[in-house]
Amino acid sequence: MSDADQLKALRVRIDSLDEKILELISDRARCAQDVARVKMASLPAGETPVFYRPEREAWVLKHIMELNKGPLDNEEVARLFREIMSSCLALEQPLKIAYLGPEGTFSQAAALKHFGHAVISQPMAAIDEVFREVAAGAVNFGVVPVENSTEGAVNHTLDSFLEHDMVICGEVELRIHHHLLVGETTKTDRITRIYSHAQSLAQCRKWLDAHYPNVERVAVSSNADAAKRVKSEWNSAAIAGDMAAQLYGLSKLAEKIEDRPDNSTRFLIIGNQEVPPTGDDKTSIIVSMRNKPGALHELLVPFHTNGIDLTRIETRPSRSGKWTYVFFIDFVGHHQDPLIKDVLEKIGNEAVALKVLGSYPKAVL
Numbered sequence: 001m002s003d004a005d006q007l008k009a010l011r012v013r014i015d016s017l018d019e020k021i022l023e024l025i026s027d028r029a030r031c032a033q034d035v036a037r038v039k040m041a042s043l044p045a046g047e048t049p050v051f052y053r054p055e056r057e058a059w060v061l062k063h064i065m066e067l068n069k070g071p072l073d074n075e076e077v078a079r080l081f082r083e084i085m086s087s088c089l090a091l092e093q094p095l096k097i098a099y100l101g102p103e104g105t106f107s108q109a110a111a112l113k114h115f116g117h118a119v120i121s122q123p124m125a126a127i128d129e130v131f132r133e134v135a136a137g138a139v140n141f142g143v144v145p146v147e148n149s150t151e152g153a154v155n156h157t158l159d160s161f162l163e164h165d166m167v168i169c170g171e172v173e174l175r176i177h178h179h180l181l182v183g184e185t186t187k188t189d190r191i192t193r194i195y196s197h198a199q200s201l202a203q204c205r206k207w208l209d210a211h212y213p214n215v216e217r218v219a220v221s222s223n224a225d226a227a228k229r230v231k232s233e234w235n236s237a238a239i240a241g242d243m244a245a246q247l248y249g250l251s252k253l254a255e256k257i258e259d260r261p262d263n264s265t266r267f268l269i270i271g272n273q274e275v276p277p278t279g280d281d282k283t284s285i286i287v288s289m290r291n292k293p294g295a296l297h298e299l300l301v302p303f304h305t306n307g308i309d310l311t312r313i314e315t316r317p318s319r320s321g322k323w324t325y326v327f328f329i330d331f332v333g334h335h336q337d338p339l340i341k342d343v344l345e346k347i348g349n350e351a352v353a354l355k356v357l358g359s360y361p362k363a364v365l
C-alpha cells in the first residue's frame, strides 16, 4: 500500500472510532441526566439537590488512571475525562465559579483545571470578594490561592477564613510557569519597567537580577493586569503565564523564568457543601490556643501520638487580641474518620477555639 493509501485507511478508522466515542459520550451524558432526575426525585419539595459531587469525581478520575494502559499518560487521560464529566455536570446544573481575576490569572487556570471548561467562571477583584460571592450564594464555589512552593502562604486567603464561614470542598495544585511577555510595539532593547504581581516578581527574583538588574520592577494587582498594561506601553514588559499571554496577544521574550523549576501554587475550592470521605482525604482546621508556654506542643501531641500526617501548619495574628495567634493546620484524613474525630475532640478540649474548615479529596490532577 502506498503512504497515501495507508493514511486514507487510518483516517477511515479514526472516523469510525470517533463515531463510537461520540455514541458512548452521548450515552454517558444521558446517564448524567438520569442521575439528576434521581437526585431531584429523592428530595423533599423545595430543597435543592447537590449535583456536584467532588468525592465521586475524584473516584472516577482515579479509576480511569488505574485502568489506563497508555499510550496516553495518566494525566492526559484524566484531563480528557475531567472535561467529559464537566460537560455532563453542566447538563445537570451549570456551575458558577468565582476566582481571583481578572481573566487570564493562574486562579482562573486552577478553576478550569479543577472543574473543567463547562463552568461559568466569574472574575473577582480581590480574594475577599471571592469569599463574599460564595457566602452570598451568588456563585456555587470559589477558587482561591492558599500557598506557593517558593513564596509560602497567601495571607489574604488565610485571613478571609477568619472572617467568613466557609467550607473547603477541594484542592488543586497548579505548576506555575512564568514568562517575560512583550507586546507588538515593545522595543525589546529599551525595556525600563517590568510589571507583575508581587508574588510572581518574587518567584523570578534571581532571573530578574541576572537579566534585568537595572529595570524597575512594578508590583500590580495581578499578572493578567500586568499583561494588559504592556499592550499600550512600548518600553515595558510583563511577567505572567500562558493564559494571560494568549488573552492579551503578547509574545514570549523569555520562557519559564521562575527561579525554581518545581514552582507550584495550591488553590482551595470554597463553598457551602460538606464532602463525604473518599479514603484519600485531607482536612483543614483553624485552632487558637491559650497564650501559655508549650501551647503549640500541646496542640501537636495528639497528631503525633495517633500517627496523623500533618501536611502544613501556618500561624496568623488572631485579630481578636494583640499578640494572640491562630494556627491553620492541614492533615491527612477526614473529620468523620473515628481516629480523626478522637484527635479533634482532644484538641478541642485544650483549645480556646477549634473550627473544622472542611475535609476534601486530595488533589487528583
Ligand SMILES: O=C(O)C(=O)C[C@]1(C(=O)O)C=C[C@@H](O)C=C1
Residues within 6 Å of the ligand: 032, 035, 036, 051, 052, 053, 054, 056, 057, 060, 084, 085, 086, 088, 089, 092
Ligand atoms: O455521580 C453523580 O452524582 C453525577 O452527577 C455524575 C457525574 C459524572 O459525570 O460522572 C457528574 C457530576 C458529579 O460531580 C459527579 C459525577
